[in-house]
Amino acid sequence: MGRVTGAGGSRLAFRTAGDPQGPPIVFVHGWAASGAAWSGQLSDPALAGHRLVAVDLRGHGASDVPADGYDRPEVWAGDLAAVLDHCRAATGLPPVLVGWSYGGLVVTDYLRERGTAGIAGVVYAGALTEVGRDRPGGVIGPAWDGIMRPALSDDPEDAIPALTTLARRMTAAPLPGADVQRYVGDMLRVPPSVRKALFRRDVGSAEVLAAIDVPVLVAHGTADTVVAPASAEYTAGKISTAVVRWFEEVGHMPFVERRAEFNAALLEFAGPVANH
Structure with missing residues (x-):
């Protein structure tokens, strides 16, 4: 684990693995999760030639829980910039950004505010x-x-069953009970006020997506019932550089349900991009 200082002085935790000098891949988790969601990538020897960094977003995991900033693109961009600057300083190389679920919006907020300079x-x-x-x-x-x-309630009698149901619905194939409990634990670690604040936004990204001029991979499960495949189709349709990889009969976590396939696709994408 490491830490950097993000927007407004908030301390952000991140996990690292792989070659400290390798081309960096920065993983950004989703709503009410943590960097631990990427354990199947951080522990894969096939990806070990890269510097792998999985951040805990503000209000999540081991990062600080500031009172505000969850509805402001410039704050998310500032947080992510701190992580990316750390990676660039350590390796001298531009990172590949991987955003899952709400993390895709955080990545888009970064591009909205900072553009693609320094991104592979x-x-x-x-x-x-x-x-x-x-x-x-x-x-x-x-x-x-x-x-x-x-799921947004302050009352644990309401929130815990709802979050457990959501964790079970994350994948098309049933998860082991221990994994479900781990995901629920991450969700409960995020205060209800933060879980609510993340949805207290209304923002479009058509112009941001259309301006992306670096390679993009859109990876989505065809059986995703959390973020509909239509969202992926929209995103890919707006980005001229996008390539789509559909994971058949897979739910919201292709990097868990089809870990080897996802990691191979990531390596196939990141290798040439990082060495470009």
């Missing part, structure tokens, strides 16, 4: 790039049916 490429994995009512880059699926309101 972007991977959107089960990601949304917009949020708000009727935003086509943020279409959610039926996994949220009946649980959105209780």
Whole structure:
């Protein structure tokens, strides 16, 4: 674990693995998760030639929990910039950014505020790039049916069952009970106020996506019921450099359900991009 100082002085925790001098890949997790979500990538010898960094977003995991900033693109951009600057200083190389779920929006916020300079490429994995009512880059699926309101509740009797249901709905194939509990534990570590604040946004990204001029991989499960495949189609359709990789009969976590396949696709993408 390491730490950097993000926007407004918030301390952000991150996990590292792989070659300290290798081309960096920076992983950005989703709503109410943590960098631990990427354990299947950090521990894969096939990716060990890269410097692998998985950040805990503000309000998540071992990072600070400031009172505000969760609805401001410039704050997310400042946080992510601190991590990327750390990687560039350590390796002298531009990172590949991997955003999963809400992490895709955080990556897009970075591009909105800072552009693509110093970025080797972007991977959107089960990601949304917009949020708000009727935003086509943020279409959610039926996994949220009946649980959105209780998942944001302060009352543990409401929140814990809802978050457990969401964790079970993350994948198309059932997860082991211990894994479900680990994901629920990460969710509960995020205060209800933060879980709510992340959805208290309304932002489109059409112009941001259209301006991306670095290689992009859009990886999405065809059976994703958390972030609908339509969101991936929208994102890919806006980015001229995008290549789409569909994971058949896979849910919201292709990097878990099809770890080897996802990691191979990531390596196939990141290797040439990082050495460009």
